[in-house]
Amino acid sequence: MFEHIFKNNEAWVARKLALDPAYFEKMAHGQSPEYLYIGCSDSRVTAEELMGVQPGDVFIHRNIANMVISIDLNVMSVINYAVDHLKVRHIIVCGHYGCGGVKASLQSKDLGILNPWLRNIRDVYRLHKDELNAITDPEEKYDRLAELNVQEQCINVIKTAAVQKAYQERGLLVHGWIFDVHTGRLKDLHIDFPRILRSIMEIYRLI
Numbered sequence: 568m569f570e571h572i573f574k575n576n577e578a579w580v581a582r583k584l585a586l587d588p589a590y591f592e593k594m595a596h597g598q599s600p601e602y603l604y605i606g607c608s609d610s611r612v613t614a615e616e617l618m619g620v621q622p623g624d625v626f627i628h629r630n631i632a633n634m635v636i637s638i639d640l641n642v643m644s645v646i647n648y649a650v651d652h653l654k655v656r657h658i659i660v661c662g663h664y665g666c667g668g669v670k671a672s673l674q675s676k677d678l679g680i681l682n683p684w685l686r687n688i689r690d691v692y693r694l695h696k697d698e699l700n701a702i703t704d705p706e707e708k709y710d711r712l713a714e715l716n717v718q719e720q721c722i723n724v725i726k727t728a729a730v731q732k733a734y735q736e737r738g739l740l741v742h743g744w745i746f747d748v749h750t751g752r753l754k755d756l757h758i759d760f761p762r763i764l765r766s767i768m769e770i771y772r773l774i
């Protein structure tokens with residue numbers, strides 16, 4: 568049943584209007600969010616709620632396992648629009664521990680349409696095989712792979728022309744975060760953006 572959702576919506580509108588009668592009038596004027604957030608579709612990782620932000624603050628894209636794949640028109644359109652038109656100042660890739668997509672990528676199973684999507688996570692595993700194979704606890708290994716996947720997806724963000732240009736012109740920054748579903752805490756992985764940029768630009772420079 569979904570009637571309660573419409574009731575919740577009515578109550579939300581009433582709460583917003585009680586605080587500011589012009590709230591929705593102002594909202595209708597447009598958006599200028601400072602952040603682009605790319606996260607997992609997982610129902611527990613709620614983006615706005617866990618960050619404590621308001622409508623208008625964050626431009627959001629979510630897919631299975633927070634992937635940034637160069638031929639995915641969806642995520643690439645979101646990045647280009649956010650960077651070139653909305654002029655966001657920060658791009659965040661946020662993964663999470665206990666990610667079903669990350670776990671599924673390591674199963675020897677035919678998952679149909681998910682095969683090509685999840686294969687990108689297997690590629691992340693291959694890049695970091697020595698570190699990951701040294702971890703014996705399977706849950707710990709999944710969680711470390713979720714972190715490394717965030718790092719690799721940040722690198723994929725950096726490979727786009729729009730981001731390289733905005734970095735040079737106005738200091739756009741890319742961040743990698745992990746959400747811990749066991750504690751509710753958000754962790755900054757402190758990915759060294761300038762260092763990564765220096766190390767990969769020899770190959771991926773577009774501008």
Ligand code: CO
Binds near residue numbers: 632633
């Ligand atoms: Co997930």
